[in-house]
Amino acid sequence: MLIDDVEMDLYINQYVIKKKWEDCIIQKFTSGIDAFAYFKNNENQLENIPDIIFLDINMPLMNGFEFVEAFKTLKENLKSKCAIYILSSSFNPLEIKRANEDPYIKAFIEKPLTADVVSVINHGFFR
Amino acid sequence: MPQSDILEEIRSGVFDKLFKGKKLIEILESILRPIERENETMLCSILLLDEEGKHLLSTAAPRLPKFYVDAIHGGEIGLGVGSCGTAAYTGESVIVEDIQSHPYWENYKILAKKAGLASCWSEPIKNENGQVLGTFAIYHHKIAHPTNKHILLIKQLAKIVAVTIKHFDTINQLKASEQKYRQMFEDNPQPMYIFDLETFRFLNVNHAIQELYGYSKEEFLNMVIFDIRPKEDRPILKKFLKSRLHRESNLLEAGYWRHIKKNGELVYVQVSYQPILFNNRKAGYILINDISEVKNAEIKLKNSENRLFTILETIPDCVIIMDLSGKFHEINQAGLSLFEVETKEQLLGKSVLDFVEKPYQESFRAFMKEIAIGNNVNFEFKIIGAKGSSRWVEKHATLLKLEDGSCFILSVLHNLTGEKESQLLLKQQNEALKKSNTELDRFVYSTSHDLRSPLSSMMGLAKIIQSETREADTYEHIQMIQNRIKRLDHLIKDILSYSFNKRTEIVPTHIDFDKVVSNTIENLEHIETTKKIDFEITIDNQTPFHSDLQRIYTILENLVGNAIKYHNPLQEKPFVKINVLVDEKEAKITIEDNGIGIEKDLQSKIFDMFYRISSNQEGSGIGLYLVNETVKNIGGKISLISKPGIGSIFTIVLKNYLYEYPN
Numbered sequence: 001m002l003i004d005d006v007e008m009d010l011y012i013n014q015y016v017i018k019k020k021w022e023d024c025i026i027q028k029f030t031s032g033i034d035a036f037a038y039f040k041n042n043e044n045q046l047e048n049i050p051d052i053i054f055l056d057i058n059m060p061l062m063n064g065f066e067f068v069e070a071f072k073t074l075k076e077n078l079k080s081k082c083a084i085y086i087l088s089s090s091f092n093p094l095e096i097k098r099a100n101e102d103p104y105i106k107a108f109i110e111k112p113l114t115a116d117v118v119s120v121i122n123h124g125f126f127r
Numbered sequence: 128m129p130q131s132d133i134l135e136e137i138r139s140g141v142f143d144k145l146f147k148g149k150k151l152i153e154i155l156e157s158i159l160r161p162i163e164r165e166n167e168t169m170l171c172s173i174l175l176l177d178e179e180g181k182h183l184l185s186t187a188a189p190r191l192p193k194f195y196v197d198a199i200h201g202g203e204i205g206l207g208v209g210s211c212g213t214a215a216y217t218g219e220s221v222i223v224e225d226i227q228s229h230p231y232w233e234n235y236k237i238l239a240k241k242a243g244l245a246s247c248w249s250e251p252i253k254n255e256n257g258q259v260l261g262t263f264a265i266y267h268h269k270i271a272h273p274t275n276k277h278i279l280l281i282k283q284l285a286k287i288v289a290v291t292i293k294h295f296d297t298i299n300q301l302k303a304s305e306q307k308y309r310q311m312f313e314d315n316p317q318p319m320y321i322f323d324l325e326t327f328r329f330l331n332v333n334h335a336i337q338e339l340y341g342y343s344k345e346e347f348l349n350m351v352i353f354d355i356r357p358k359e360d361r362p363i364l365k366k367f368l369k370s371r372l373h374r375e376s377n378l379l380e381a382g383y384w385r386h387i388k389k390n391g392e393l394v395y396v397q398v399s400y401q402p403i404l405f406n407n408r409k410a411g412y413i414l415i416n417d418i419s420e421v422k423n424a425e426i427k428l429k430n431s432e433n434r435l436f437t438i439l440e441t442i443p444d445c446v447i448i449m450d451l452s453g454k455f456h457e458i459n460q461a462g463l464s465l466f467e468v469e470t471k472e473q474l475l476g477k478s479v480l481d482f483v484e485k486p487y488q489e490s491f492r493a494f495m496k497e498i499a500i501g502n503n504v505n506f507e508f509k510i511i512g513a514k515g516s517s518r519w520v521e522k523h524a525t526l527l528k529l530e531d532g533s534c535f536i537l538s539v540l541h542n543l544t545g546e547k548e549s550q551l552l553l554k555q556q557n558e559a560l561k562k563s564n565t566e567l568d569r570f571v572y573s574t575s576h577d578l579r580s581p582l583s584s585m586m587g588l589a590k591i592i593q594s595e596t597r598e599a600d601t602y603e604h605i606q607m608i609q610n611r612i613k614r615l616d617h618l619i620k621d622i623l624s625y626s627f628n629k630r631t632e633i634v635p636t637h638i639d640f641d642k643v644v645s646n647t648i649e650n651l652e653h654i655e656t657t658k659k660i661d662f663e664i665t666i667d668n669q670t671p672f673h674s675d676l677q678r679i680y681t682i683l684e685n686l687v688g689n690a691i692k693y694h695n696p697l698q699e700k701p702f703v704k705i706n707v708l709v710d711e712k713e714a715k716i717t718i719e720d721n722g723i724g725i726e727k728d729l730q731s732k733i734f735d736m737f738y739r740i741s742s743n744q745e746g747s748g749i750g751l752y753l754v755n756e757t758v759k760n761i762g763g764k765i766s767l768i769s770k771p772g773i774g775s776i777f778t779i780v781l782k783n784y785l786y787e788y789p790n
Contacts, residue, residue: 006580006584008584008588009580009583009584009587012584012587012588012591013587015591016587016591019591019594058576058580089576089579089580089582089583090576090579091575091576091579091619091620091623092572092576092623093627093631093677110583111579111580111583111584111586111587112583112584112586112587112588112590113587114587114590115590115594
């Protein structure tokens with residue numbers, strides 16, 4: 001699942017991921033609120049829950065961190081299925097620090113997402 | 128020689144010797160000598176009574192045998208004690224013509240016979256009051272009868288002796304008193320001088336004045352009394368002398384004067400004056416009392432009073448002296464402007480209370496009572512000036528007890544209005560500044576984020592295109608686009624770091640230099656040439672080092688990044704040596720390269736903002752400025768040694784916050 005308010009970034013990320021994982025299903029949300037609503041609606045349909053979330057920080061109304069906080073209120077089995085990666089162009093050390101310290105966030109990835117990074121995640125994910 | 132001539136000779140001889148200050152015995156012998164010369168048979172003697180008036184002392188008897196003179200010396204006077212003893216005792220002349228048969232000589236006739244003396248006429252010497260001073264006697268070797276002429280002579284001689292003794296005593300007394308006077312003058316501890324009233328020359332000076340003024344007696348005697356005065360005082364003295372000097376008067380006060388010592392020092396003196404005759408000249412006798420110490424103390428007091436006054440008049444706070452009811456007695460300049468009046472007179476008869484705003488009057492009275500019982504209290508209240516301005520003042524007051532027992536209150540009123548206003552203003556400005564700083568930070572952050580966001584999109588797309596194209600030219604062009612994007616991205620990162628460095632608190636944590644250095648190099652691997660560089664890393668961090676991690680990264684990434692970017696392309700083995708040495712006080716980090724180096728005259732400029740050595744190098748011109756700012760920010764120093772074509776060594780010394788927390 002990709003959550004980013006910038007359509008073009010959604011496109012790029014999808015493109016890069018598709019290049020690596022041709023048959024994966026990608027859901028795109030342009031806001032944290034919509035994404036969270038999706039989780040809420042599918043709380044009992046675990047098969048609809050993504051394995052990986054690439055989450056932007058800087059978004060209107062609900063930013064990435066606020067989304068993570070909301071995510072924490074979800075059911076345990078749901079949460080444990082998802083790996084959240086922050087994908088941001090932010091260089092704010094406080095944001096990087098926060099991302100690194102949050103147990104629900106796997107890693108902070110600096111934009112743009114590249115094929116190399118996807119490989120690394122792929123590697124880690126399947127291992 | 129006629130008898131009158133002999134007497135004349137005697138008289139003039141006596142006076143001559145008297146005035147020459149000869150001894151009495153010599154003078155008396157000079158009376159006897161002419162008599163004995165003219166009358167060869169006569170042997171004369173003068174015996175004088177001792178102080179008791181009971182014994183005769185042999186004083187002059189040039190022709191009498193010595194043993195005889197010694198024998199009668201000191202004999203007690205009395206009736207029948209020879210001619211002289213009897214004459215001195217009775218005060219009458221005793222004429223003994225034959226010593227051997229005369230009853231007065233009964234006890235002395237053997238002695239007289241031995242001395243070959245046969246007769247002795249003795250006449251008492253009396254002063255003008257008839258008091259016996261001694262005897263004058265004429266002896267003969269044979270029995271002798273005096274003629275009338277002889278009797279007259281003997282009486283005249285006795286008189287001459289009496290007069291001589293009187294003169295002698297007078298002269299001696301005079302001499303003694305002169306000696307006394309001289310001593311009193313010369314050795315008097317008080318400085319004195321005598322000056323001529325006509326020429327104003329010094330006629331005599333004593334030791335004390337020589338000592339005080341530093342002039343010797345010889346120097347004084349060549350000076351006039353004006354010479355020991357300051358030039359500006361001389362006309363005053365002249366006027367004074369004219370008006371006062373000729374008044375006949377005993378020791379009179381002649382006022383206070385300033386004198387000048389030989390070394391130029393001023394002496395303040397109190398002078399007493401007495402007119403005297405000195406060596407037949409009209410003179411002034413001056414007694415000097417050195418009051419310099421008193422005067423200097425007075426001057427000092429005056430000066431300190433003046434200083435105090437100046438301080439009081441120039442301090443910006445209002446100073447008031449008021450009585451216990453609050454009535455104004457004294458006020459300084461600042462006070463006048465506080466109460467909005469021009470002169471002190473306008474406050475005459477008024478009370479401070481008249482100016483205190485109504486709501487504070489009650490507490491003002493209570494405050495005055497506290498002061499009156501001796502408590503030092505401070506009090507804040509509002510006053511209204513004569514022109515109606517209302518002001519906040521703080522009052523400090525103290526009870527002032529004067530020597531005559533009267534009490535006043537000394538109080539200082541400090542105008543708080545300005546302070547309160549400026550405090551408020553400062554607070555407002557500070558808040559505004561804080562707000563604008565926060566806004567600016569937010570602006571920098573959001574702007575840079577907004578700038579980075581599209582950049583990262585462009586970069587992502589560029590990478591996609593690059594990975595998919597088969598056209599060599601397209602590949603190159605996309606690479607060029609990426610380089611430009613990277614350049615812009617760095618600039619934004621630097622700006623963000625700068626803002627971060629300025630804004631964020633220093634949070635010291637343990638710095639693991641092994642990890643920090645390897646991470647730094649890893650982070651720089653995106654630079655093409657990093658792979659070509661040989662890194663040599665020496666880290667001695669046995670002592671733990673604490674500082675701000677984020678800032679250390681900023682410093683190292685920039686410096687190591689530069690060392691990589693500005694390597695010497697002609698160098699076969701480019702290297703970067705990173706050396707870290709930690710002790711309890713600081714960490715010393717050196718980053719050495721064999722890169723292109725920096726020209727001497729450019730070295731001082733490279734830490735300036737936006738300074739770039741060459742335009743064909745990538746870089747924003749912020750990197751080293753940022754390094755320098757950050758190093759300073761965490762209590763460090765940076766220095767550079769560099770030679771073009773050889774390389775550069777940056778040395779950074781950073782403070783260890785292991786035991787000390789940054790402010």
